Amino acid sequence: MSTISFAGRVAIITGAGGGLGRDYALDLARRGAAVVVNDLGTNSDGTGGPSRMADSVVGEIRAAGLSAVASYDSVATAEGGEAIVATAMKAFGRVDVLINNAGILRNAPFDELEDSTIDTMLSVHLKGAFNVTRPAYRLMKRQRYGRILFASSAAGMFGNTEQAAYGAAKAGLVGLMNVLSLEGRAHGVLCNALLPTAESRMGAQMSASQMKEFGEVFAMAGPYLGNSGTPPFVTPLVVYLVSEACSSTHGIYSASLGRYARVFVAASNGWIGPRDRAPTAEDVEAHFTTICDQKNVTVPGSLRDEFTDIIKLLHKS
Ligand SMILES: NC(=O)c1ccc[n+]([C@@H]2O[C@H](COP(=O)([O-])OP(=O)(O)OC[C@H]3O[C@@H](n4cnc5c(N)ncnc54)[C@H](O)[C@@H]3O)[C@@H](O)[C@H]2O)c1
Structure with a gap:
């Protein structure tokens, strides 16, 4: 097993002034990457700031004789995204x-969600990823090499109470990754999505009812968790996924509590309805168990693959 090296590579990490992003930046720098440590420097709910959080991470990297530069632009605007990429090019x-790691969190029960929260969550997480990825992808496509990772969340892929805006934005990132990975593959640009879990200041945003829900789950873990809920337990998967050693694209990966797993979006084989007439709602009711049966599933790699899978089932029916 050879050492995974980033010598000669340049990495941009958004929101790397603390938490998970800081840990990714430190490991990539140690492995030879020149790192752009971007961070707007806000509170974890997006209020306050801007502050120069990125400076301390750049300081840590440079103190070790390694290469990094700070960027204080916000991912939430197109100009900010362009400026982050321009910082990398200039340096x-x-x-x-x-x-794409920058993020904020504001939890609220769905009926109490405010417009401003929905807009802010979508603009930082989802639009933010578009803003930075577009200029970066253009360069990567031209040089025929790139690795892009989107920090999504189990809250979006699986669901979590009181996180409708956050979950929708995070699930949206998977949609972006699904499409960009298909477009980028031919140009050597590979894209994946990450569902991380780690203690960070974001966790402090949980409401009392969420804390109770998670407290009950973690009580079952007893001594088995160890330190596995900390950023260094997420970083190895991230570093592998953005390395030259990794040929995966179009994947969703979970790094949670020391368990590393691939997450799939699957379709059941379902029920093949009549060909000569459209089925009725009663037909659907009668076959609903078959429609929902998870025993036989496929994992379509694209919209085209889903059509192909259905047509194969038609042949068999
Ligand atoms: N910690 C977890 O368990 C967990 C779980 C699922 C997903 N995530 C995601 O992982 C990422 C990192 O989370 P974290 O736990 O390290 O949180 P964190 O709050 O420590 O880090 C997020 C960073 O993003 C920065 N930021 C916020 N808005 C920005 C903007 N507009 N432009 C640039 N930077 C901005 C913040 O200043 C902060 O330093 C986030 O996208 C988060 O949603 C975290």
């Missing part, structure tokens, strides 16, 4: 890796 002349 290091290329962009090989982009980790």
Whole structure:
């Protein structure tokens, strides 16, 4: 097993002034990457700031004799995204890796969600990833090499109470990754999504009812958790996914409590309805168990693959 090296590579990590992003930045720098440490420097709910959080991470990296530059632009605007990528180009002349990690959290029961929260969550997480990825992807496509990772969340892929805006934005990132991975593959640009779990200041945003729900789950873990809920337990998967050693694209990966797993979006084989007439709602009711049966599933790699899977089932029916 050879050492995974980033010598000669340039990595942009958004929201890397603390939490998970800081840990990714430190490991990538240790492995030879020149790192753009981007962080607007807000509170975890997006209020306050801007502050120069990125400076301390850049300081840590440089103190070790390694290469990094700070960026204080917000991912939430197109100009901010352009400026982050321009910082990398000015300092290091290329962009090989982009980790869309910047994020904020505001929890609220659905009926109490305010417009401003929905707009802010979508603009930082979802629009933010578009803003940075578009200029970075153009460069990567031209140089025929790139690795892009989107920090999604189990809250979006599986669901979590009181996180409708956050979950919708995070699930939206998977949609972005699904499409960009298909477009980027031919140009050597590979894209994946990450569902991380780690203690960070974001966790402090949980409401009392969420804390109770999670407290009950973690009580079952007893001594088995160890330190597995900390950023260094997420970083190894991230570093592998954005490395030259990794050929995966179009994947969703979970790094949670020391368990590393691939997450799939699957379709059941379902029920093949009549060909000569459209079925009725009663037909659907009668076959609902078959429609929902999870025993036989496929994992379509694209919209085209889903059509192909259905047509194969038609042949068999
Ligand atoms: N910690 C977890 O368990 C967990 C779980 C699922 C997903 N995530 C995601 O992982 C990412 C990192 O989370 P974390 O726990 O390290 O949180 P964190 O709050 O420590 O880090 C997020 C960073 O993003 C920065 N930021 C916020 N808005 C920004 C903007 N507009 N432009 C640039 N930077 C901005 C913040 O200043 C902060 O330093 C987030 O996208 C989060 O949603 C975290």
